[in-house]
Amino acid sequence: MTQAISDSVSYLDEPKGIKSWLFTLDHKRIGILYMWSIMVFFFIGGMMALIVRTELLAPEQILVSADAYNQLFTLHGAIMIFLFIIPGIPAILGNYVLPLMIGAKDVAFPRLNLASWYVYIIGSLFAIYSLFSGAVDTGWTFYTPYSTQTSTSVTAMTLGAFILGFSSIFTGINFIVTIHKLRAPGMTWFKMPLFVWASYATAVIQVLATPVLGITLLLLIFERVFGIGIFDPALGGDPVLYQHFFWFYSHPAVYIMILPGMGIISEVITVFSRKKIFGYTAIAYSSLGIALVSFLVWGHHMFTSGQSELAAMIFSFLTFLVGIPSGIKMFNWVATMYKGSISFESPMLYTLSFLFLFAIGGFTGIMLGALSLDVHLHDTYFVVAHFHYVMMGGTVMAFLAGVHYWWPKIWGRMYNEKLARISAALLFIGFNMTFFTQFILGTKGMPRRYYSYLDQYQPLHAFSSYGSFIIGIAFFIMGYYLIHAIFKGQRVGKNPWGALTLEWTTTSPPPPHNFEQTPVVTDGPYDYDRIMIVGDERVYKDGPEEGKEIAKEVDSESKK
Amino acid sequence: MEHVLKQDTHVAHHFSDAEQQRDSAKLGMWIFLITEVLLFSGLFTAYAVYRAWHPETFINAHKFLNVGLGTLNTVVLITSSVTIALGIRSIQVNRRKQAIGLFIATLVLAAAFLVVKYFEYSHKTHLGQLPGKYYTFTGIEGTDPQVFFSVYFLLTGLHGLHIVFGMAAITWILIRTINNEFSPEYFTPAENVGLYWHLVDLIWIFLFPLLYLIG
Amino acid sequence: MNTNDIFLPAAKSTIASEVDALFSFVFIASILFFVLVIGGALYFIIRYRRRKGDGYTPDYSHNTKLEVVWTVIPTILVFVIFFWSFKTYLKMQVAPKDAIQIKATGQKWFWQFDYPEGASSTGELIVPRGKPVQVLLSSRDVIHSFYVPNFRVKMDALPNRYTMAWFEATETGEYDLFCAEYCGTGHSKMLAKVRVVEPEEYQRWLQSNNSLPEDMAMDQYGAQLYKTKACVTCHTNDGAPGTGPSFLGLFGRTENLQDGSTVTVDENYLRESILNPQAKVVHGFQPVMPTYTGILKDKEIDALVMYIKSLKKE
Structure with missing residues (x-):
């Protein structure tokens, strides 16, 4: 691409100075603030995972004591869930591209948006404080009565998670209102890109579920500090009630994590297949369907907690029900590639990884939803492997697909594609080594959250750990070329991938108010059957210039 | 003419007109109110669970709540909802002074609510009818009476906190009214604070029978 | 080929084979669907990779028949799995009436077992072969979970109420018993054994349990x-x-x-x-x-x- 550098001022350059960033109301800059802060925690959480895996190379102590180990896996979970994966896609990529995709100048409440970042930072400070004042050793689920009895710094951590909840709610409110009220002229609901639909469904869950987590964590804090006895059996409380409260939020939260990822997959797979998405309305509505049913399945985390058979039956049934729309989405994505024109740049590689890994995550979810199988598999490494396939193989792969897809839009520069492919391949290999092994560990009966283990599990544990080191290497390479691209990457034009959504009609990086003129939408987001992008411009099949001929010509030239 | 100017300065750059901005603010507020309801719903669930487990205890314990003071507070809060609604109405018909008076009345009523609550709380503290491990009272029959008081203090405490936040918000719109920042064309913040206050009122209307008027 | 030998520990209780049968079913169904979906994707990316001069792609975004098929078939399959699993689960929940009652108490970080007739043991659960055993679970402190992989049985032990698990061992031998609910520093050391013995030996053990072995210092x-x-x-x-x-x-x-x-x-x-x-x-x-x-x-x-x-x- 040898597109001329844009004349217009980019949001990155103007205004200047640290202050202009810290007090910015621009959704793009807030997205970037989020990105840097979230990446810091992704790094910390990742390093903790590597220490955990290193410790598990052998049954007995290698690096850390049992207490330190318990703190490390707890912090890994809590940081990855509350500080990375829940805010990850909505607050970074959603903040950045959602207004652009619907042709808005900003989100509906820019000040609330900035406030949400500060709330995130305050919440994360509590988490850091907890880390240095005794850490937490409860597991990220903070199950009572262990969490009310342990001497570690549970109060600070839960207070942090409570505060982070507000950040999530603010983002959710902002997205719902923005999507309802700020769409550009012509951008009807069914002309919205599917990432916007997915973000909408996510925002609904954020708004409806997070307050319940808030009150749950508040009760836990009160329990520890004042001994109110809602969850403490010694004072007449019920620890299983805590589990109900906790999972009422935390299961929908799983969909807060995965839905926006599914949105990204819908974007990338159409662009790199040059193909209209298969079953647009099915995908759009299934996001909302998943969002609603997700509130009714929390009890499947408690099949072995002694709940009644009737409750177990209902929760199991609904769990299967919520799985079906996800399966349909898989079929839709694969069908989208049919008769497409598929290319394999790194965003697409991550998307293909996603399809492969998320399928496995889904099938193993069916196993866990089956009551009699769950009794055996619950709280073993099978569960650990399953949610890593869904969360890391699913959400993180989708997040990385999105990061690679929008990186040139965000910075106006392209990363090193060769390194990107290498790290995508390493990540795929390392991931399967690490976590597929853990399925077998789990079915063999290895319980999770074990510092030491019986000798018979040693070879599989070691293999899993080696895989995690490969994952580590892949992320270091990725960190290198992505940051390198910000400063030294080759400049790109408006639309390096030839996509049809609105964010690619403005300059890369975009001007402060997104568009020179408010766009008027006439085309669908995936009309590759009648539009193609040639040199940043749209060429219509039935257009006056006999688009098809021109397109063929230019396209074959650009391949040279 | 002046109104029009004022109105335009309130439209942020990313909205195309005042109506879009007002609609957005209202929708945002309604969503926020939903989150508030869900916040309380957690405590209502705890209430339902423990009442289902210990119905006797709840009936015996609730007799120690002062229905008279509870009723008084219900009247106080409903009245305050009326005064704030009238205050917003006054802005709509451009009667600024009247609006100021009504907002101040709302604040006074809110404070009265808290004073009554203070007397109730201090009486319970005196008797040792306190949550969880601080419970020292011995006059209630039934299992785990301390759980009733945990639920009572959590529900009324969280509600009281919302009264305090509401008073801060009402003070804010009062100051803006005094500074003449609202007009019949632009009064969204006042309207949203009003919505919030009605919700706080509504939650009390649920709390009162559930806690004071059992059985 | 028996996939269960690769994935599952040896089945040593009456319920285990039923669980394993469903595991095989889901496993094989998953493989079939995985091959279908991922195989399809791989075929498409090779068959339809971008070639020189590609222009517009066809508008192929609906196919009602296909969509009905790929909605209905998985739905039927998960319903089958649901009913199958629920049936076995119910069996797991309801112990036979003649089951031997053993009380298991979890506590940081060991299990204590109390048998009928006053016998007790710690760290080792002794049960007779071929007789249903009902384990009544509770905890003295935090939540623990009673897990015997070979029996495919798991149930949480709670501090404020009793829970129940039962099994009938099919072969004598020693099997691992884990605590499966995280309970702190010694969680991974909260191990015990289930020793399955012949019924006569079980009776003998019950008799001798209370007294100090005479010939022992x-x-x-x-x-x-x-x-x-x-x-x-x-x-x-x-x-x-x-x-x-x-x-x-x-x-x-x-x-x-x-x-x-x-x-x-x-x-x-x-x-x-x-x-x-x-x-x-x-x-x-x-x-x-x-x-x-x-x-x-x-x-x-x-x-x-x-x-x-x-x-x-x-």
């Missing part, structure tokens, strides 16, 4: 209790660090306590620390040990004290 008996009563979970006997102080060279030593005072380890201090562990905690250790009041008999405490006395530093 007190300190030897203590050494046995050290393992069976799970002291070994937290206290080593070789001087290596653990959750609690090592027993090696403990007796006669002067220890610094958390409140700054000191104590010389004698018989009375040991007895107090077993029955009321939080009274005098050695500096540098957490007050996490549970009381053994009601678990150890006087004679057993005597034996343990004798054993600790015998562990002198060379």
Whole structure:
């Protein structure tokens, strides 16, 4: 691409100075603030995972004591869930591209948006404080009565998670209102890109579920500090009630994590297949369907907690029900590639990884939803492997697909594609080594959250750990070329991938108010059957210039 | 003419007109109110669970709540909802002074609510009818009476906190009214604070029978 | 080929084979669908890879027949799985009426088992082969979970109510019993064995359980209790660090306590620390040990004290 550098001022350059960033109301800059802060925690959480895996190379102590180990896996979970994966896609990529995709100048409440970042930072400070004042050793689920009895710094951590909840709610409110009220002229609901639909469904869950987590964590804090006895059996409380409260939020939260990822997959797979998405309305509505049913399945985390058979039956049934729309989405994505024109740049590689890994995550979810199988598999490494396939193989792969897809839009520069492919391949290999092994560990009966283990599990544990080191290497390479691209990457034009959504009609990086003129939408987001992008411009099949001929010509030239 | 100017300065750059901005603010507020309801719903669930487990205890314990003071507070809060609604109405018909008076009345009523609550709380503290491990009272029959008081203090405490936040918000719109920042064309913040206050009122209307008027 | 041998531990209870059959079914169905979906995707990306001069792609975004098929077939399949799994689950929940009742109590970080006729054991659950056994579970502190992979049985042990699990072992032998709900420092050491014996041997064991083996010296008996009563979970006997102080060279030593005072380890201090562990905690250790009041008999405490006395530093 040898597109001329844009004349217009980019949001990155103007205004200047640290202050202009810290007090910015621009959704793009807030997205970037989020990105840097979230990446810091992704790094910390990742390093903790590597220490955990290193410790598990052998049954007995290698690096850390049992207490330190318990703190490390707890912090890994809590940081990855509350500080990375829940805010990850909505607050970074959603903040950045959602207004652009619907042709808005900003989100509906820019000040609330900035406030949400500060709330995130305050919440994360509590988490850091907890880390240095005794850490937490409860597991990220903070199950009572262990969490009310342990001497570690549970109060600070839960207070942090409570505060982070507000950040999530603010983002959710902002997205719902923005999507309802700020769409550009012509951008009807069914002309919205599917990432916007997915973000909408996510925002609904954020708004409806997070307050319940808030009150749950508040009760836990009160329990520890004042001994109110809602969850403490010694004072007449019920620890299983805590589990109900906790999972009422935390299961929908799983969909807060995965839905926006599914949105990204819908974007990338159409662009790199040059193909209209298969079953647009099915995908759009299934996001909302998943969002609603997700509130009714929390009890499947408690099949072995002694709940009644009737409750177990209902929760199991609904769990299967919520799985079906996800399966349909898989079929839709694969069908989208049919008769497409598929290319394999790194965003697409991550998307293909996603399809492969998320399928496995889904099938193993069916196993866990089956009551009699769950009794055996619950709280073993099978569960650990399953949610890593869904969360890391699913959400993180989708997040990385999105990061690679929008990186040139965000910075106006392209990363090193060769390194990107290498790290995508390493990540795929390392991931399967690490976590597929853990399925077998789990079915063999290895319980999770074990510092030491019986000798018979040693070879599989070691293999899993080696895989995690490969994952580590892949992320270091990725960190290198992505940051390198910000400063030294080759400049790109408006639309390096030839996509049809609105964010690619403005300059890369975009001007402060997104568009020179408010766009008027006439085309669908995936009309590759009648539009193609040639040199940043749209060429219509039935257009006056006999688009098809021109397109063929230019396209074959650009391949040279 | 002046109104029009004022109105335009309130439209942020990313909205195309005042109506879009007002609609957005209202929708945002309604969503926020939903989150508030869900916040309380957690405590209502705890209430339902423990009442289902210990119905006797709840009936015996609730007799120690002062229905008279509870009723008084219900009247106080409903009245305050009326005064704030009238205050917003006054802005709509451009009667600024009247609006100021009504907002101040709302604040006074809110404070009265808290004073009554203070007397109730201090009486319970005196008797040792306190949550969880601080419970020292011995006059209630039934299992785990301390759980009733945990639920009572959590529900009324969280509600009281919302009264305090509401008073801060009402003070804010009062100051803006005094500074003449609202007009019949632009009064969204006042309207949203009003919505919030009605919700706080509504939650009390649920709390009162559930806690004071059992059985 | 039997996939279950690769993935699942040997099935040793009556319910296990039923669980495993469903596992195989889901496993094979998953493989088929995986091949279908991912195979399809791979075929498409090769068949439809971008070639020179590609222009517009066809508008192929709906196919009602296809969509109905790929909605209905998986739906039917998951319904089958649902009913199948629920049927087995119900069996797991309802113990046969004639089941032997054993009480299992979880506590940081060991299991105690109380049998009918007053027998008890710690760290080892002894059950007869071919008889249904109902385990009544509870916990003395936090939540634990009773898990025997070979039996495909798992149930949480809660501090404020009883829960129940049952199984019928099909073969004699020793099987691992794990705590599957995270419970703190010693969680991964909260291991026990299920020893399945012939019914006659089980009866014999029940009779002999209460008395001290006649031909055994007190300190030897203590050494046995050290393992069976799970002291070994937290206290080593070789001087290596653990959750609690090592027993090696403990007796006669002067220890610094958390409140700054000191104590010389004698018989009375040991007895107090077993029955009321939080009274005098050695500096540098957490007050996490549970009381053994009601678990150890006087004679057993005597034996343990004798054993600790015998562990002198060379």
